[in-house]
Amino acid sequence: MSQAFRFLSVPGQAVIICALALLVFSAFPFAWMASTAFKPSHEIFATPPTLWPTTFTLENIERLFAETKFLTYFRNSVTVSLSAVGLTLIFSVPAAYSLTRFRFPGREQIAAVVLFTYMFAPVMIIVPFYILIRFLGLTNTHLGLVLAYTAFCLPFNLWLLRTFFQSIPIDIEQAALVDGANRFQAIIFVVLPLALPGVVATGIFTFILAWNDYIFARVLLSRDELKTLPVGIADLYNASVVDWGMIMAAGLLVLAPVLAVFVFIQKSLVAGWGAGGVKG
């Protein structure tokens, strides 16, 4: 430490030390999870614990694929999350465009109500929501779950997309119309490309919320082959004596898509923070 950082002032060294402590606090749990996932079981319970697997093994992942329905859960999660992204965008893009480009009675009230519904936490609406979904005959379907995520993400997505549409000058659209485009073409070829970062950001927020959700999936689904990852993993954990190597391998695989979208999201997470980014 002292040799390498001698050129730094005392406060500079303090910053580096704090930064390293922070790095350990935030990242080490994940490193430990990865390390456990690739250790054979005798090494997982060894004292003293090894930081890095001395024998690197894929047997935990193999066992996860062979003995559990992990791949089914994974496929369910992908289907449900992507459908929720698609459906939310279909509902929110036209609405957000309308709220910024058209004048009609009640426009401000709609925007206010949208912001208000954002305050509801899942646990506060889950009981009547469950009864409603059961009334519609949609329990134990992925459609019910997709509807839940769409409704739940819609307020934030509308709010975020609205700020993006507001930032696009109306003159650009008018110029396209002058050049002979009709309104629909102007939206598809001029406005949407400019609003693309906002559309991508809202899509990613929805994806993460749907991918991570536990409570809606827990309540709306009971059939094992329909479960999404969070519920599937929680049940795996509760089922019997905990197989730590396998559970850590499962956790690692669940994080892979999150990590992939995270590379995109970091900047927009900061930019779109205002209303809470991902709710949680």
Add this chain to the structure above:
Amino acid sequence: MAEDVALRSKALWRFRLPEPVLGLLLVLPAVSLLVALTMYPVLYGVWISLFNKHSFFPEQTFIGLGNYVAILGDAEFWASVQRGAIYAVSTIVLQIVLGVAVAVLLDQRFPGRNILRAIVIFPYIVPTVVAVILWKWLLNSQFGLVNYLIESAGLSNQPISWMGRDWIMTSLILVSVWQFFPFVVIGVLARLQTIPGELYEAATVDGASAVQRFTNVTLPQLKSILFVIVLLRSIWMFTKFDTPWLMIQGGGAETYIRTLPVYTYQRTFAYYEAGLGSAMAVLMFLMLAVGAAIYFRLWRREEEL
């Protein structure tokens, strides 16, 4: 010529449908969905809170405010409110303190800063189930790394039972703070970057120490963003269900972290009392509304001073 263009564009703007109608048509699907799947369930929840209603069978009898009377006389309800308040307040305080400190740190210049910013945010977007299971492994009383480190450091000669009755609330708070403090970091860091450097230079010229610069320059600038952060985090921590619920699984210490959302869930889906569960959700909402009103008032008084 210019006027010509303006006129032409105006003509082109005219669509076959009148503008307000088209606008409403575009907004209608989203609004209907919100009304059907959010507003309606909320109002329906208030309605069924007046019934003795089973969660699965269609039978229901109107009992007026009976559910509310039953809840207010239920000692476990008040205990869960108390546990929820302890959980919410302690996690919020720790998140704010840690979040502001980390944001100030990440605002300094040092090598690897951008990567560290990304790493710090990451726990926030991880599924709660992964965060909880990960920490249960780290805190495992027999094989957990945390106990190993504590024992090798000689801080304790017997393993600490992190999921046992004495420690489970502490463990829950630790996991929650770890998972949610990045939200504070994101908000505060965004605001810190907009504080003009001249303010700090002027304060330094006036002889202010680093601590004085923080309390006299940084904190006042952060006030408005902290107002929003505290509000949102309070709502979310007070209604947080999945973290405490998943912490409870597989352990015997469940009653020690049974917060109000967990208790509401149990009454509805373990005891099948949908009417009672709805009444508890309504009470939760009322408590939040009262809390928010007090918070706004306190804030306004602060502004006037």
